Amino acid sequence: MKRGVRAAGTALLAAAVLVWTLVPLFWMLSASVKTELQLYLRPPRWFVPPVWDSYRQVLFEVPFAQYFANSLAVAAGTTVGAMGLGALAAYGFSRFAFKGAATIRFLILMTRMVPRIALVVPYFLMMLRLGLLDTYTGLILAYVSFALPFTIWLMIGFFDEVPRDVEEAAFVDGCSRYRAFRDVVLPLAAPGLVVTGIFAFLLSWNEFLFALILSGVHSKTLPVVIAGFNTDVGPLYNEMSAAAVLVMIPTVILTLALQRHVVRGLTLGAVKG
Amino acid sequence: MVRYARGGLPWLAPGIAFLLLIDLFPLAYAVVISLYSWWLVRPSETHLIGLGNYVGLVTDPQVAHDTAVSAVFMAGAVSLELVAGLFLAVVFAQRARVFDLVRPVILLPLFITPVVSGTMWRLMFHPDLGIVNYYLRRIGIAGPPWLSDPGLAMVALILLDAWRTIPFMFLVLHAGIVSQPHEFFEAAMVDGAGAWQTFWHITLPLLRYIMVVAVLIRAMDAFREFDIFYVLTSGGPGTATETIQMLNYRIFGFGRVGLASALSTLTLVLVAAMSLALLRLLARERAA
Numbered sequence: 001m002k003r004g005v006r007a008a009g010t011a012l013l014a015a016a017v018l019v020w021t022l023v024p025l026f027w028m029l030s031a032s033v034k035t036e037l038q039l040y041l042r043p044p045r046w047f048v049p050p051v052w053d054s055y056r057q058v059l060f061e062v063p064f065a066q067y068f069a070n071s072l073a074v075a076a077g078t079t080v081g082a083m084g085l086g087a088l089a090a091y092g093f094s095r096f097a098f099k100g101a102a103t104i105r106f107l108i109l110m111t112r113m114v115p116r117i118a119l120v121v122p123y124f125l126m127m128l129r130l131g132l133l134d135t136y137t138g139l140i141l142a143y144v145s146f147a148l149p150f151t152i153w154l155m156i157g158f159f160d161e162v163p164r165d166v167e168e169a170a171f172v173d174g175c176s177r178y179r180a181f182r183d184v185v186l187p188l189a190a191p192g193l194v195v196t197g198i199f200a201f202l203l204s205w206n207e208f209l210f211a212l213i214l215s216g217v218h219s220k221t222l223p224v225v226i227a228g229f230n231t232d233v234g235p236l237y238n239e240m241s242a243a244a245v246l247v248m249i250p251t252v253i254l255t256l257a258l259q260r261h262v263v264r265g266l267t268l269g270a271v272k273g
Numbered sequence: 274m275v276r277y278a279r280g281g282l283p284w285l286a287p288g289i290a291f292l293l294l295i296d297l298f299p300l301a302y303a304v305v306i307s308l309y310s311w312w313l314v315r316p317s318e319t320h321l322i323g324l325g326n327y328v329g330l331v332t333d334p335q336v337a338h339d340t341a342v343s344a345v346f347m348a349g350a351v352s353l354e355l356v357a358g359l360f361l362a363v364v365f366a367q368r369a370r371v372f373d374l375v376r377p378v379i380l381l382p383l384f385i386t387p388v389v390s391g392t393m394w395r396l397m398f399h400p401d402l403g404i405v406n407y408y409l410r411r412i413g414i415a416g417p418p419w420l421s422d423p424g425l426a427m428v429a430l431i432l433l434d435a436w437r438t439i440p441f442m443f444l445v446l447h448a449g450i451v452s453q454p455h456e457f458f459e460a461a462m463v464d465g466a467g468a469w470q471t472f473w474h475i476t477l478p479l480l481r482y483i484m485v486v487a488v489l490i491r492a493m494d495a496f497r498e499f500d501i502f503y504v505l506t507s508g509g510p511g512t513a514t515e516t517i518q519m520l521n522y523r524i525f526g527f528g529r530v531g532l533a534s535a536l537s538t539l540t541l542v543l544v545a546a547m548s549l550a551l552l553r554l555l556a557r558e559r560a561a
Contacts, residue, residue: 010371014374017361018375024393024394027396088288092283092285097276113548114541114544115540117499117518117521117522118537118538119296120525121303124525142295145292148291206386209499223387223389230504231503231507251386252385258384259376262383263447
């Protein structure tokens with residue numbers, strides 16, 4: 001009896017959690033397929049026969065494809081840059097002992113604490129001087145520096161899990177250390193590296209403040225476009241929703257791919273997930 | 274793991290050089306800029322004024338107000354998230370099947386673009402097409418104008434932040450609880466401890482270190498939060514929900530880069546002091 005009550009309680013709570021999480025999502029989704037009139041109908045309509053006008057509008061009137069390409073290019077550049085630099089450094093921390101290793105690792109982590117707004121003014125002036133304002137490169141450089149600390153930390157954990165015997169065997173076969181790293185260790189750590197890469201990609205895809213300040217007509221990324229819908233344009237709520245849904249789709253797919261590794265990623269291994 | 278004694282440096286050099294150049298150099302540069310009266314529109318009038326910008330900021334009531342707003346948001350959001358996350362983590366710890374079912378969904382708010390989440394909640398709180406007030410009215414509560422009332426706008430921001438990051442607390446604390454050794458709980462059961470006693474005397478003490486880590490991470494993120502403020506309230510109504518970050522952005526928008534950098538530097542000092550305090554706490558927890 002008591003057991004049944006508890007099970008029912010848990011089920012109820014689980015349902016409440018799902019409703020709380022999904023209602024805002026669903027409300028936006030439904031707004032994106034409504035007509036202007038349907039948006040304001042009371043009582044609110046949860047399910048309507050979908051009208052795709054907002055999507056057509058967003059995809060063909062706003063140069064949305066261009067912004068999508070911008071976001072994709074910047075996120076891809078960030079992922080490659082952070083993974084490249086991060087893998088080398090993480091391997092260094094994972095395999096070598098040296099004086100001050102723990103301190104350096106800690107200081108690298110500390111750069112995560114720096115409020116990004118503190119970097120944005122000097123960064124803006126630097127990019128202005130280098131002629132890198134409103135370019136992919138300018139954004140990618142900034143995002144790699146944001147992603148690098150946690151890429152290094154996450155990858156140290158993944159490299160630690162690759163037993164050292166495997167690469168020693170490669171040394172015996174006459175491999176250089178770099179070749180052993182590239183041909184033996186990297187493939188073995190691949191699943192972990194994919195997880196790390198997804199985190200880096202999402203960081204870049206979602207970043208708003210630097211994009212707002214550093215990007216312009218040529219490099220504007222999606223979060224800036226969505227924020228523009230919120231603040232500049234009048235009440236184009238269904239188009240705004242459609243655009244937001246399009247930005248959300250890749251994040252949902254990648255999040256579902258992360259699943260079991262999320263906790264480790266969120267706490268950089270402070271809690272094993 | 275046994276580590277090699279020699280040869281580590283070349284592996285680290287590129288990454289560390291990059292961080293020094295792109296992270297540390299701008300920070301130092303910001304300190305230099307902060308000593309100038311520097312207006313982007315009038316570059317020829319740029320001149321050194323020493324601590325002038327800092328004096329101006331420290332005596333400005335707007336800065337004090339915005340610092341308080343940041344603090345209220347941080348305290349409100351993090352404590353709500355901690356309590357809710359802890360509650361959920363404890364309830365679902367013994368229900369692995371239900372948890373596995375819920376997990377893919379609760380992960381979503383964590384990684385959905387913050388600007389997109391802000392958009393969702395603007396639709397929720399909208400006086401005409403939103404559903405929050407509609408359903409409140411249905412249960413007999415006259416829905417308040419959420420985003421145009423100074424106090425409620427802050428509540429709305431905290432709710433949005435809670436939507437995004439309760440899952441963080443939930444998942445991290447859940448991972449902490451399920452990794453706790455069983456023996457303690459079995460021993461407690463044998464001694465006839467009730468559920469509440471077990472939670473209070475065993476689960477919670479064992480969880481303290483992880484809780485401090487989670488709060489540290491979240492507090493820093495909440496203090497730096499910018500995106501959801503920009504989208505949901507833009508610091509309004511008036512400057513009621515303007516945080517230091519929003520003020521900094523506003524000053525930068527005027528092209529006052531010297532003043533903006535001074536505020537950045539002050540923020541950085543504040544954050545560093547907070548981090549140190551929390552890290553000290555963390556070190557104590559770890560020793561305990």
